[in-house]
Amino acid sequence: MHYTSVRNLCANGAAHLAKGPIALIFAEDDVELDSTLRHHIALNFAKVVALMPATFDLPGDIAAEVVRVDHDTAGVDGHISAVNALIAAVPAGSWMYYCFNAEYLFYPFCETRSIGELLHYHTEERRDAMLTYVVDVYAGDLDRHKDAVSLEDAWLDRSGYYALARPDPNNQHHPKERQLDFFGGLRWRYEEHIPAPRRNIDRIALFRSKPGLTLREGHTFSDEEYNTYACPWHNNLTAAIASFRTAKALKRNPGSTFDIPTFKWHNSAQFEWHSRQLLDLGLMEPGQWF
Missing domain, CATH: 3.40.50 (Rossmann fold)
Structure with a gap:
């Protein structure tokens, strides 16, 4: 259609x-x-x-x-x-x-469980949104893959990820509850080429519709509960999006492309295209879903 x-x-x-x-x-x-x-x-x-x-x-x-x-x-x-x-x-x-x-959703056990099963369980936990980490992937050989995109030669950073408390503009003395700004990957290593508001790797990519709900800049929503990483009483499921988007942009941008002969460094690992690798690296969370 x-x-x-x-x-x-x-x-x-x-x-x-x-x-x-x-x-x-x-x-x-x-x-x-x-x-x-x-x-x-x-x-x-x-x-x-x-x-x-x-x-x-x-x-x-x-x-x-x-x-x-x-x-x-x-x-x-x-x-x-x-x-x-x-x-x-x-x-x-x-x-x-x-x-x-050039972005690919992964969630715990996605090789054997459908997206419907994932979201049914998340709904039972009274959650209306799910945090996803946008994990930068990049071609290992930029001479062969000029746009930094290759499914067969994809790599990711296995370390260098961190989180900071998310400031609350309405309360200077206390950050937002259960909200963090997450960083890492190419946006952290090449931050001089990335505008500060776009360095986060968190995105509320999975969510339930409701009247009046709106998506805002920065991949967050008008309902602050949607922007939380977990409920108050235990950890919840999170997912990951393997994304060539940043690598592609850095190689297309004339201001950065000549500064980057390769994205690989000592903490690069070949991407296995499997949820187990992302779970082992702590780039998504199974919560109570086993």
């Missing part, structure tokens, strides 16, 4: 938005768009919505599996208005997810 705009989807696509979880994939360019869509289709989302420029092509088998929406993702926050329009259009309580091309 093909819609000419997000507004057109919201007005005429009720059948495609009736049941979650719904994945929204924003195509900033066409790099690994096919593999991104295939990855999320394989996780068994009820619907995968591809928001992309009308000039982009999709293979026939993928086009038959996704809801295509013409959408210009240009600009730093070109996704926010679309996410908010779709939050208002889907039934209240629907689970939703968003990411960009």
Whole structure:
């Protein structure tokens, strides 16, 4: 199914938005768009919505599996208005997810459990959102892979991640409750090329719709409870998004590309494309889900 705009989807696509979880994939360019869509289709989302420029092509088998929406993702926050329009259009309580091309969602035991099983358990724990860590992955050989993207030669940082208390502008004496700013990966190692507001690696990428809810800049929501990493009484599930997005941007940016002959360092490890590696590195949390 093909819609000419997000507004057109919201007005005429009720059948495609009736049941979650719904994945929204924003195509900033066409790099690994096919593999991104295939990855999320394989996780068994009820619907995968591809928001992309009308000039982009999709293979026939993928086009038959996704809801295509013409959408210009240009600009730093070109996704926010679309996410908010779709939050208002889907039934209240629907689970939703968003990411960009060349990003791949992983969660504990995702090789054997569906996204629906994950979110059913999370709902039973009375959680309406899930923290995801955006884990930078990058090509090991930048001479062969000029845009820093390679599924076969993907690497990640195995250390260098940390968290700081998130300041509360309304309370200078106490940070926000159960909210942290997480850092690490390429945005930490090359922070001189990354604007300070965009150095975080945390994203509330999985969430339930409700009336009045809006996505804000910085990948957080208007409801502060959505931005927490856990409930007050125990740790909850978290997930990870393996993302080439930062590596791609650093190599495309004329101000940084010549400063980076390689992203690999002594703490690089080859990415295994498996949830166990991310769990072992502490880059996601199974909580009480075994």
